Amino acid sequence: MFGRVALGIRGNMAKQLDYHTIREIFTRFHAAEPEPKGELEHVNVYTLVVAVALSAQATDAGVNKATRGLFAVADTPEKMLALGLEGVTEHIKTIGLFRQKAKNVIKLSQILVDEYDGEVPNSRAALQSLPGVGRKTANVVLNMWWGMPAQAVDTHIFRFGNRSGVCPGKDVIAVERAIEDNIPADFQRHAHHWMILHGRYICVARKPKCNACLIRDLCEFEDKTP
CATH class of the missing domain: 1.10.1670.10 (Helix-hairpin-Helix base-excision DNA repair enzymes (C-terminal))
Structure with missing residues (x-):
C-alpha cells in the first residue's frame, strides 16, 4: 500500500x-x-468524520483551512445537505480530489439522515459503510470521539x-x-x-x-x- x-x-x-x-x-x-491531540479541526463527531474523510491524500493544515468556512455554515448532516453539492465543492476546492470528496460528503450526510436519524454511528462496520470512510477514518473517529x-x-x-x-x-x-x-x-x-x-x-x-x-x-x- x-x-x-x-x-x-x-x-x-x-x-x-x-x-x-x-x-x-x-x-x-x-x-x-x-x-496528544489530533490536528484536524472539528466541532462535533459529524464534522470529525467529514474532516478525516477529506484528509485522504491531503494535509491536515490544508483540510483545516478549507473546513473552517464549511463547518461554520454546515456542522450537521442536515445543514450539509441544505448547502448542496455545489456549495460543498466551492468550500473544499483547494483540497486534492475535491470533486469526488464533495460527492462523498453529500452521500454520507444523506445516509446519516435517512438511516441514523442524523447521528453518527459508533461502530467500525457502520462507519465504514459510509461513502469515503475507510478503516483508517473509522478508527480515527472511534479513538478521538469515543475514546476506543x-x-x-x-x-x-x-x-x-x-x-x-x-x-x-x-x-x-x-x-x-x-x-x-x-x-x-x-x-x-x-x-x-x-x-x-x-x-x-x-x-x-x-x-x-x-x-x-x-x-x-x-x-x-x-x-x-x-
Whole structure:
C-alpha cells in the first residue's frame, strides 16, 4: 500500500522490540505529551468524520483551512445537505480530489439522515459503510470521539513502526495488529497519536531527525542520521 522509498524505509523491517522496550518508549512519549491531540479541526463527531474523510491524500493544515468556512455554515448532516453539492465543492476546492470528496460528503450526510436519524454511528462496520470512510477514518473517529483504543495506521505510523521495531508489518493491517498485540494496554488510547506526531515531526521520511529523537537509544532503525 505504501512505497518503501516514499516512507523512507531502506532494507528489511526492524525486528519486533520486546515488551519492556516498548513500554519505555511510550512512557517517554507520555512524559513529553500526556494528552496528544489530533490536528484536524472539528466541532462535533459529524464534522470529525467529514474532516478525516477529506484528509485522504491531503494535509491536515490544508483540510483545516478549507473546513473552517464549511463547518461554520454546515456542522450537521442536515445543514450539509441544505448547502448542496455545489456549495460543498466551492468550500473544499483547494483540497486534492475535491470533486469526488464533495460527492462523498453529500452521500454520507444523506445516509446519516435517512438511516441514523442524523447521528453518527459508533461502530467500525457502520462507519465504514459510509461513502469515503475507510478503516483508517473509522478508527480515527472511534479513538478521538469515543475514546476506543482503535489504531488508525497512516504513512507516518507505518514508517515509524517499521523503522523502530515498535509495530513492524508488511501492510496496514499487520501494523495495526502489531500495535494491538505489542503496545501495553495503558498506552493504547493515545498510541496512534503519539506515533503520528513523532512520524510527522521527528521520524520524517527523507532525513529523520534522530538527533532530536527522545527514543533514539531504543529504536532499531539502522540508518540513523547523526
